[in-house]
Amino acid sequence: MNYLSQVQDREKSLLCNTYNRYPLEIERGYGARLYDSEDNEYVDMLAGIAVCNLGHCPPEINKVIREQADKLIHVSNLFYQTPQLDLAERLLGTCDAEKVFFCNSGAEANESAIKLARRYMRKIRNTDAYEIISLHNSFHGRSLATLTATGQGKGKEDFAPLPEGFKLVPPNDIQAMEHGFTSATAAVLLEAVQGEGGVIPLDEQYMQEVQALCRENGVLLIVDEVQSGMARTGKMWAHQHFDLSPDIFTVAKALANGLPMGAMLANEEVSQGFEPGVHAATFGGGALVSAVADQVLKTIQDRDVCAQVRDKGSYALQLFQALKQKFPNQIREIRGIGLMLGIEFQNSAKEIWKALLDRGYICNLTQERILRLLPPLVIEKQDFDNFAKTMEDILLQNDKL
Ligand SMILES: Cc1ncc(COP(=O)(O)O)c(C=O)c1O
The missing domain is CATH 3.90.1150.10 (Aspartate Aminotransferase, domain 1)
Structure with a gap:
């Protein structure tokens, strides 16, 4: 053998x-x-x-891993710590977003986005809008909610009952998107470039029309940058190719170059949907992963x-x-x-x-x-x-x- x-x-x-x-x-x-x-x-x-x-x-990343590991790897989010803040500052400097929530994976970042959108609608806008519209052929993760939002793959129903409040529409069809909107729509969730779906960039005009439609209807735009982010497409975030300014976007995968880390970024207004006690992650923004992600972003920028x-x-x-x-x-x-x-x-x-x-x-x-x-x-x-x-x-x- x-x-x-x-x-x-x-x-x-x-x-x-x-x-x-x-x-x-x-x-x-x-x-x-x-x-x-x-x-x-x-x-x-x-x-x-x-x-x-x-x-x-990469030597400069491994150096940070060694140095930070000798100092502090993790404390609970019950404490303040600087590596998390340094990372947040650098991350927010790359985009229009104003606040960040740290977690551990792409699915978790998207879960956070869905939860924030729903709670923002209920608590800040005082409306019962909860539905998330996503696209056929999309991929958003494997937790129950992100699996439900995902527009491909087989066997979803084997995990039933799936969470309520999700709707799928075909990509690059603005009329289908418009027909999908109701008073219950909280957010549109999409990848600017569908990765698992076969490396399919969405049409630029469609993306801008979706953003305009969201703005007109008071619906949030969430862009999933889990695969397309971190310079992968030649800009730090793929949505920057399409001149978009999402209310929320998500990142994971390359953020800490191989250590598990995710983040959800939001504008100031929408970020108010969260308050202490309603959402958290034990490992989110730990000192080691944060120091590493900060160096990853710095290296991308410096080089x-x-x-x-x-x-x-x-x-x-x-x-x-x-x-x-x-x-x-x-x-x-x-x-x-x-x-x-x-x-x-x-x-x-x-x-x-x-x-x-x-x-x-x-x-x-x-x-x-x-x-x-x-x-x-x-x-x-x-x-x-x-x-x-x-x-x-x-x-x-x-x-x-
Ligand atoms: C666009 C997109 N969103 C979300 C995910 C889920 O990320 P994770 O496996 O870290 O949960 C993936 C993973 O491939 C992805 O490509």
Whole structure:
């Protein structure tokens, strides 16, 4: 029995069966490279699903981890502590939001947003508006409320009864959105770029019309930046490409480059929906994760990572467009913004995904046909050159079949 089979058997006997894993045991990583337990090297085109945006084990982040761990890791939110405030200040300096609530994950950040929207409507606006409108093909998390708001995936009803007060409408259809509005509508929740849904940026005009519709009707706009935030798209927040100013937006994944952390940001007015005792998170904004996230944001700013992402992203898009022109019978569409890239194939891309893995490239396959690339933002252009050459080789062989 080989080593990987032993690990697989061990896991089977120990863990709940929730993940289909890639046939790799990853042992270490540096920058945009991962190494398995046999010391094979892989180019990481996934970054822990848009988490390790600064790459694996960046020295300046590890230094902060060590230093803060030697000082203070966690105290309860019963106490004041500076790392949380330093982070809040830096985070709020990147956007229009004015207040922040810290938590631990994307689902939790979205739960917080939903709770804030509902409580703001009841307590500040004195209206019984509670309904959250989200989009088909969206992904917002796996807690019961965020699962209900999610517009894709199978088996939702197996978890019934699902919470009430959620409605789904098709994306890029402003009339459907308008028809969805009632006096019970509290907020619209959307991703500016649908990630799990296949790297689909929403139409700019649609987004602006949704924002205008929300303003006219006193409905809140919540943007889920869990995957698209933290410079991933070439701006700190994807909604900044669309000139939006959401009432609330959420972040997680890359915030602390791999340590679990989430945040919900809101404007001053809407933030008044919360008061002590109505919402909290034990680990939220702990000293260690806050110090790390502060350094992550600082590094992004100091190195102008956003400009690099725009440059590398358009470089990669050109390479992929050229591949599409060469193989129109295999590649249907190239999409993306910054380093959130999708290559949609005409048919299942499972074999292509596997062939890439065998040749040392870790990518993600979503919706069966879409290769989703979310590399660490520190990836080099040369990695894209080599990736495109490898892909060309694989597609040429497919053409011959
Ligand atoms: C857009 C979006 N929202 C929310 C989530 C949920 O985040 P988490 O897994 O940290 O709960 C994800 C995770 O993939 C996501 O992509």
